[in-house]
Amino acid sequence: MSNSALFLVVLVTAVFMVVAALCMAIWLAPKSTNPLKGEPYECGIQTRGPSWVQFKVGYYLIAILFLVFDVETVLLFPWASIFKTLGADGLILVSFFITILALGLVYAWKKGALEWK
8 A cells, every 4th residue: 555545544534533522522512501601600600790801901911921931931941951062052042042031121121011001
């Protein structure tokens, strides 16, 4: 059997398994038409006022900035462990990486993304 035929068999099998699992889940799932099912629920306490509250954009900006610098830290640990084997090229590349992140931080700072209003 050639590689392309084997790939086609695996692809068709995977699609069939996914469709079969979804159909079984729809068919076997319990169905409820109770209007309370759509109610927002938290700890058994009835909500007061609207349950969909819009959060300030500042929360999202801080979360994104945290993720950016968290990923930076995650990427720098493996680099630091093999620093001696990389030599000057590795130092130049990581300096470029940190410079781009620093420019992003300066941009966010200038735009006021770090100000809590």
